[in-house]
Amino acid sequence: MAQLMSKIRWGRGAVLLIAGAYFLVPMVCSIIFSVDDNTGFSLKAYTGLLGAPGFLDSLTFTLELAAVTVVVMLLLLVPALIAVRLGSQRLRTVIEIVCSLPLVVPVVALTAGIIGVLRWGPDYLHDTPFFQTIVAIQNPSFPVVLVLAYVLMSLPLAYRALDAGLRGVDVRTLVEAARNCGASWPRAVVTVVLPNLRGALLNATFITLALVLGEFTTSSILGYQPFSVWIYEAGKNDGQMSVAVSVLSLVIAWVLLLALSAVGRERRGRKPARP
Amino acid sequence: MTTAPTPVPSSAAADRDSTRVGGGAGGSRTAPKNPLADRTAPRRRLRPAGGPWLATLPLLVFFAIAFGLPAIAIAIGAFTLSPDAPSGAGSFTTSNMTASVQGAYSTALLGSIKLSALTALIGVLVGLPLAQAVVTSRFRMMREAVLSASGVLANFGGVPLAFAFVATLGNAGELTKQFKLTSHGWSLYTFNGLTIVYLYFLIPLMILTITPALEGLRVQWREAASNNGATNWQYWRHVALPILLPSLLGGYVMLFGSAFAAYATAAAMVGASIPLIPLHIADALSGNVLVGQGNVALALSLDMIVVAAIVMAVYLPLQRRSARWLS
Numbered sequence: 001m002a003q004l005m006s007k008i009r010w011g012r013g014a015v016l017l018i019a020g021a022y023f024l025v026p027m028v029c030s031i032i033f034s035v036d037d038n039t040g041f042s043l044k045a046y047t048g049l050l051g052a053p054g055f056l057d058s059l060t061f062t063l064e065l066a067a068v069t070v071v072v073m074l075l076l077l078v079p080a081l082i083a084v085r086l087g088s089q090r091l092r093t094v095i096e097i098v099c100s101l102p103l104v105v106p107v108v109a110l111t112a113g114i115i116g117v118l119r120w121g122p123d124y125l126h127d128t129p130f131f132q133t134i135v136a137i138q139n140p141s142f143p144v145v146l147v148l149a150y151v152l153m154s155l156p157l158a159y160r161a162l163d164a165g166l167r168g169v170d171v172r173t174l175v176e177a178a179r180n181c182g183a184s185w186p187r188a189v190v191t192v193v194l195p196n197l198r199g200a201l202l203n204a205t206f207i208t209l210a211l212v213l214g215e216f217t218t219s220s221i222l223g224y225q226p227f228s229v230w231i232y233e234a235g236k237n238d239g240q241m242s243v244a245v246s247v248l249s250l251v252i253a254w255v256l257l258l259a260l261s262a263v264g265r266e267r268r269g270r271k272p273a274r275p
Numbered sequence: 276m277t278t279a280p281t282p283v284p285s286s287a288a289a290d291r292d293s294t295r296v297g298g299g300a301g302g303s304r305t306a307p308k309n310p311l312a313d314r315t316a317p318r319r320r321l322r323p324a325g326g327p328w329l330a331t332l333p334l335l336v337f338f339a340i341a342f343g344l345p346a347i348a349i350a351i352g353a354f355t356l357s358p359d360a361p362s363g364a365g366s367f368t369t370s371n372m373t374a375s376v377q378g379a380y381s382t383a384l385l386g387s388i389k390l391s392a393l394t395a396l397i398g399v400l401v402g403l404p405l406a407q408a409v410v411t412s413r414f415r416m417m418r419e420a421v422l423s424a425s426g427v428l429a430n431f432g433g434v435p436l437a438f439a440f441v442a443t444l445g446n447a448g449e450l451t452k453q454f455k456l457t458s459h460g461w462s463l464y465t466f467n468g469l470t471i472v473y474l475y476f477l478i479p480l481m482i483l484t485i486t487p488a489l490e491g492l493r494v495q496w497r498e499a500a501s502n503n504g505a506t507n508w509q510y511w512r513h514v515a516l517p518i519l520l521p522s523l524l525g526g527y528v529m530l531f532g533s534a535f536a537a538y539a540t541a542a543a544m545v546g547a548s549i550p551l552i553p554l555h556i557a558d559a560l561s562g563n564v565l566v567g568q569g570n571v572a573l574a575l576s577l578d579m580i581v582v583a584a585i586v587m588a589v590y591l592p593l594q595r596r597s598a599r600w601l602s
Contacts, residue, residue, distance in 0.1 A: 012408040019405050019478075023428070026439045026475065029449040033442035036449075076337055079330035087327035095331060098338050103529065104583045105346070106536030108553040109576030112560055113345025116352050116573060123358070148341040155338075156532075160525065164487030200487060206426035207483060214433040216539035217553075221560055232434045232543055243442045246435035250427060257423035 027247065034244035045244035052241070058230035064142065065226060066212040069150040073158055073208050074201070076151070081162050082193055085171040099159035102152050107217045114149060114222070140224070149218045154211050158204040165200020169193070206257055213253050349580070352573035371574035383550035384578060387535055390466065390551070394473040395530035399523060401474070402481025409482065410489045422486065425479035437543035440472045464545045472540055477530050484529055488522035528590045532583060552579055 034045045049055060077099075084092040105113070121134035137144040171193055178188035194201070216228040225233070227249060235242030356368050376384070409421045428436075443450050444463045451457055462468060492515055500510040516523075538553035546554075552575060559572035 012411065015404055015408040016412075019401075019408075023424070023475070023479075025450070026443040029443035030439040032449050076334045080334040083327040083330035091327050091331060095334070098335065100587065101338075102342060103532045104580055104587055105342070106532070106553065106576075106579045106583060108536065108538050108556045109349065109579045110345055112352075112556060112572050112576040113349040115560060116348030117344045119358075120348070148337075151337070152341045156529070160484060160529070161487065164491070164522070168487070168491045199490070203422075203426075203483065203487065206423065207429065210426045210429060214435070214539075216433045216542075217557075220539075221557055228434045228539065231438070235434070235438060235543070239438075239441075243438045246438040246442075249435050250439075253427045254424055257426050258420065261419045261423050 027250065030243050030247050034240055034247060045238070045240045046248075048241060049245065049248070052234065054225065054230055054233075055245075058225050058227045061224075062213060062226040062228075065146055065150065066209050068147050069154065069212050070205055070208050072147065073151050073154050074204070077155070077158055077162060077204070078194075078197075078201070081159070081166060082171060082189060085166055086175060096159075096163075099155045103156045107153060108221075110149060110152070111218045111221045114145065114218070118145070143222075143224055145222070146219060146224060146226075150208075150212050150215060153215075153218075154208040157207040157211065161203035161207060162197070162200050165197045165203070169196045202261060205260060209257065209260070210253060213249070213256075349573050349576050352570045353577040355570065357569035357571075371570045372577070374571050375574035375578050379550065380552070380555060380575060380578075383552045383555050384582070386466075386550045387552040387579075388582060390469060390473065391531045391534035394470055394477050394534045395527050397470075397474055398477035398481045398530045398534075399527050402478045402526070403485060403519075403523065405478065406482040406485045406489055410486055422483070425482045427479075429476050429480040429483055433539035434543045436472065436475060437540045440468075440475070441544060444468065444471070464548050466549060469541065469545065469549060472544065473534050473537065476537075476540075477534060480533055481526050481530060484526045485519070485522055488519055492518065524590055524593055528586060531586055535579070535583060 035041055035043060037044070080095055084095050102110075118134060118138065121131050125131045125134070137148070174192050174196065175188050178192040179185075183192065214228055215226070216232065219226050220229045220232070231242055231245050231249065234245060353371055354367055354369065356366050356370075374380070409418055412418050440448075440463060442448055444456070444461070445451065446457065446463070448463070451461065451463075463472075496514055496518075497510055500514050505513070536553065538557060541549065541551050541554060542557065556572050556575045556579070559569070559575065
């Protein structure tokens with residue numbers, strides 16, 4: 001038995017090592033590339049960054065979009081998913097279909113459709129209040145249309161993450177138990193169901209955050225300039241700097257997500273382990 | 276779909292169910308009394324009245340707006356003449372659709388399908404053992420580092436990823452220079468090059484997708500299997516993989532969809548040197564088409580949707596079938 005276990009451990013080590021190499025090599029090479037001046041070592045790709053026009057603007061713009069998208073996504077999905085776990089089978093099927101359908105429409109196609117809808121504004125709706133709405137959601141300082149698109153794109157991924165978590169938790173029994181102990185409705189959901197879903201909630205948040213931080217298709221075609229579009233534009237002039245920013249954006253995103261998971265771990269530490 | 280012990284077919288049955296639960300809940304207090312008192316006593320219901328609809332309504336409304344409207348725009352646009360057409364703008368036509376499945380467009384469509392099918396398959400096969408290794412790791416820190424890194428990479432798949440690979444394996448990339456790969460016929464800007472780059476975000480996506488399912492595998496199942504004399508291989512072949520099959524199929528579909536829709540990586544890396552359908556759509560959207568063919572972009576979008584829908588249609592019965600084994 002011990003022999004078997006050690007064999008498994010070796011297998012695991014090998015798998016992780018090979019995968020680690022595959023995923024680290026491009027990162028290391030990118031760093032070397034970004035500091036490798038023709039004459040030798042140089043950090044100018046990094047030092048010139050903060051002064052680069054549009055860098056900070058696009059970064060804050062992206063972070064704002066990401067925060068709003070995550071909040072909207074969770075508010076829409078979590079109550080719906082918990083409700084259908086308790087409720088009717090038919091409604092659950094509806095939600096499953098709704099959350100899977102965006103998968104059928106690739107982002108480029110969705111963007112084409114969005115452009116089609118936005119074009120209705122000037123074409124057909126000029127004298128109606130809808131026209132003002134269409135103008136308002138394209139407000140360049142905070143384009144709601146991007147949030148709508150991002151939440152829609154994140155639905156399948158976030159749904160799967162949350163649903164997988166819910167699958168491992170017997171929501172019905174948990175809620176029954178909480179209700180039987182006299183918990184009110186919100187209390188049963190917030191203090192009993194949600195803590196059991198922490199992993200799934202974090203997963204869903206992870207995926208959505210990363211999706212928004214890296215999103216390029218919709219924003220570039222609609223003509224906004226979040227971080228990824230800025231990197232692309234910068235890359236046209238200065239290849240080295242664009243590689244430097246690419247590495248940095250990875251690190252920024254990773255640190256952000258690690259911090260998020262640290263928050264989750266802290267919470268976990270405060271409570272006794274669940275059985 | 277699989278864990279609910281008693282699927283509740285209708286709302287009436289659900290109500291009965293909740294009453295039963297409620298009765299059991301307050302059993303010691305209310306039940307022994309008059310059953311009519313049940314109506315006035317504060318009942319503990321399994322869910323509040325109208326709860327399911329109230330909780331799902333925002334999602335459905337959002338979906339109708341954010342998904343329904345663009346879908347309608349595509350459906351209408353694909354079959355009408357472009358607004359910039361010389362005459363008859365807005366009238367019904369099938370010329371957009373026929374144009375979208377001919378010549379360069381059909382090559383691009385097939386190229387996209389081939390690339391997505393291949394990369395998704397590799398992604399599933401590599402991602403599963405990797406996720407298992409991560410899930411069963413003793414080091415929680417490493418686990419969290421890998422999962423968050425996967426979260427980044429799964430969507431790092433965009434411009435930064437393209438630049439990272441250009442710096443690594445591009446014509447002037449570090450590895451290319453180091454090992455003189457160009458003289459061995461290597462080029463990043465080919466089908467194979469793009470496959471490697473796509474795997475860089477598809478494998479992490481697979482890890483993220485499959486991890487919750489792997490966490491759902493109970494230790495007891497493995498113990499039971501090994502107590503009955505099953506080898507590690509037998510455990511995986513007869514216990515774990517059948518349980519995981521729906522999740523694996525779901526993962527494949529998700530990876531296919533992700534690869535099929537991926538635009539940023541290809542756009543930033545290869546430009547138009549590899550025919551892929553998203554590149555053509557973006558091109559058409561930004562006006563790089565003949566006058567009067569603006570709606571070809573919408574027709575191409577419809578083509579993509581049809582392909583993705585066929586994949587889903589294949590996947591759903593498969594998933595239902597494997598779900599039956601679970602219950």
